Amino acid sequence: MTTTISIGSGKGGTGKTMILANLALLLARKGKKVCLLDLDVGGADTHLLFGLFEPKYSLTDFLTRKVDTLQDTLHTFYSYNGLQFLPGTGNTLQTANMSYQEKQRLLRAISTIDADVVLIDVGAGTNYHSLDFFMFSDIQICVTLPDPTSILDFYTFLQLATIRRVLGSFLSRSQVSSTLKKQHFTSLSQVFRLAEDTQKGAREKAQLALKYFHPLLVVNRDSANARVNKKKLNSLTSKYLGIEIPPLGEIPEDSAAGEALKAYIPVCELFPDAPVSIALDTMANKLAKVIELFADHS
Incomplete structure (x- = not known):
């Protein structure tokens, strides 16, 4: 069984790509068959973290049908425990602005990847591509920095992700879906209220869509000097978004991360004791352990 994991953030510069690249390497070291996907269609750069400057194939080749399958675009890092x-x-206007049909074709292809774990790096921010790639996975990870602006962007990202998830829970041709898609929501409570006004019982269905949505928090x-009040943040998301955000971990400020980026080598490989x-x-x-628990209950 394949478990998909996505990582997202409310703004760029949070270090989510560095985090996911190293997690991919570490999971591969633990014997997992891992595939890492760079779906940051607006600014892909994960390849640089591994010193891969000119990949033979890229996401664009799949989207433009220069290759037959997504598998044909995968690069294997044999020196990194076979990480795919x-x-x-190769970003183009077509890649950055893929159509709904192209996106669905890509998501179907991702579902066929032969791996224990598929890790997805989505673009920062709250555009539809980022939110859809983020919500596509079985397990979600959110990254924030401890400063106030990053926390605000983080909360906005989660708010729009929950709204996107709720909207997707209704059949596309249903009365509720048709009504909701015509509106521009700024809060989840507005979605719940209009859904219930449109059809009795729709609020309960909308809330059910968030029952198993518990993105893991990384600071x-x-x-x-800059610690996040995780208890207060969790209280806010629980009260206003109806979700819990269990902590996955905190990463300290460390110059080794920047040195590894300059060397084009994952920091866990270059400075394992940092x-x-x-x-x-x-x-x-x-x-x-989270992956094992998910697999056991699927």
Whole structure:
């Protein structure tokens, strides 16, 4: 059974790509068959973290049908425990603005990948592509920095992700769906209210769509002077979004992360004893247990 995991953030520069690339490597070291996908269609750069400057194939080749299958675009890092990787390079206007049909074709192809774990790096922000790729997975990870603006962007990202999930829970041709799609919502409560006004019992169905949505929280570049009040943040998401955000881990501010980026080598490979690498390894162990629990209950 394949478990899909996506990582997203409310803004760029949170380090989500660095985090996911290292988690992919660490899970591969633990014996998992791992495939890492770069679906940041607006600014793909995961390949650089592995020193892969000119991939033979990329996501664009699949979308433009230059290759027959998504499998044909995968690159295997034999020096990194056989980690498979889909580069998101070669961005074109067609790639960045793929149609609904192209996106559905891509998602169907992702479902056929032969791997234990498929990790998806989605673009930062709240465009439809980012939200849809993020919500497509079995397990979601959200990354934020501890500063106030990042926390605000993080909350906005989660709010729009929950709205997107609720809207997708109704059949596309149903009366509720038709009514909701005509509106522009700024809060989840507005969605619930209009859904119930349109059809009795729709609110309960909408809330049910969020029952198993519990994105894991990662705080990057954490420090003693800038700690996130996770209890308060969880209280806000529970009260206003109806979801819990269990912590996956905190990554300390560490210059080793920047040095590894400059060397085009994952930090866990270049500096395995650095504080950032130890934190990432702890997260990978925790994530491996989450994957096992998910597989057992699927």
